[in-house]
Amino acid sequence: MSENLDYINYSCYFTVFREGEQFVSYNALSMVISGEMELNDGMDRKVFRSGDVYLVRKNQLLKFLKKPGEEAGFKSLSIRFDDNLLKQMSAEENFILQEKVKSPAFINLSEVSHLKYFMESLLRYQDLLENKSPELALVKQKEALLLMFGHDIALKDILYDGLDPFKINLEEFMLKNYHFNVKLDRFAYLTGRSLATFKRDFEKIFGIAPGKWLLQKRLQEARYLLEKGKRASDIYLDLGFEDLSHFSFTFKKQFGLSPSMIS
Structure with missing residues (x-):
């Protein structure tokens, strides 16, 4: 309560x-x-x-x-x-x-x-x-x-610094925070940008839309951790996935293997 x-x-x-x-x-x-x-x-x-x-x-x-x-x-x-x-x-x-x-x-x-x-x-x-x-x-x-x-x-x-976030290095911020399960407008706000400017700057830096990049980055990290011996149930929340079944489905779609088959 x-x-x-x-x-x-x-x-x-x-x-x-x-x-x-x-x-x-x-x-x-x-x-x-x-x-x-x-x-x-x-x-x-x-x-x-x-x-x-x-x-x-x-x-x-x-x-x-x-x-x-x-x-x-x-x-x-x-x-x-x-x-x-x-x-x-x-x-x-x-x-x-x-x-x-x-x-x-x-x-x-x-x-x-x-x-x-x-x-x-x-x-x-x-x-x-x-x-x-x-x-x-x-x-x-x-x-x-x-x-x-x-x-x-x-x-x-x-x-006492009550101002909105100022414009920061987008690449550095995203590489640090990609695993947080928040919407793009939050990422935009925290990097000191409007959503439109965030998307434009993001594609200039990474060459891909932010939503696709986030998914790929999280799945790549998931595969790395699974190959190190981690269990899917231990990592999916930390990588920004809301539930285990969605993580398993998305992982298999990306790599052609279920998380349990990675060792």
């Missing part, structure tokens, strides 16, 4: 749960209460366990895997920071963003003890938050931001 507490959210799952949406459209500070949260941005994979705290950045592609614990379900607490709040705090401080900052899709803050204490304290306010006390939620959002900035002032550059 998942209680909708607006910007402060308490989640609980009793079975392994993979997020269907892999595009992160918000900044959020989260703590795992029980179970495990695995994050994978295509380059780095990290498992967060009970008591771990991490920051997830907006406009990122991430895969989430929530695993329940042996004696309890997966539970987590998250605080989201919308653009309006961040712009308000930026204006109050007369903060000027010097330049765009490249930083990871998620940042491990588990070693910051005061952030852990703060997140644990929020559990004591759960009844108020479930009753949607907007004043309390706003105070706690600002408090979380101040605590993060107190730990690392560079986080201001990351979080």
Whole structure:
């Protein structure tokens, strides 16, 4: 189940749960209460366990895997920071963003003890938050931001950058993120392009339409992994396929062999 507490959210799952949406459209500070949260941005994979705290950045592609614990379900607490709040705090401080900052899709803050204490304290306010006390939620959002900035002032550059993604190297981005199961308009947005410009630039670089390239790239990677001894059931989700039967059908259509025949 998942209680909708607006910007402060308490989640609980009793079975392994993979997020269907892999595009992160918000900044959020989260703590795992029980179970495990695995994050994978295509380059780095990290498992967060009970008591771990991490920051997830907006406009990122991430895969989430929530695993329940042996004696309890997966539970987590998250605080989201919308653009309006961040712009308000930026204006109050007369903060000027010097330049765009490249930083990871998620940042491990588990070693910051005061952030852990703060997140644990929020559990004591759960009844108020479930009753949607907007004043309390706003105070706690600002408090979380101040605590993060107190730990690392560079986080201001990351979080106060509320602008849309700027135009980036399309080839480098796609080679890193081809396995994410998101629509082309998401890829276009994240590379700082309109959908039409994305398709035009893509074909100039790769010489093929993006949809066909994505399928071929994912299937090539699948064959490589299968030849290394991986099982189809272990890789199809990580390569952007929604279900095993669709993956098997598409793979056989491409290579003339079913995934189980590759060794």
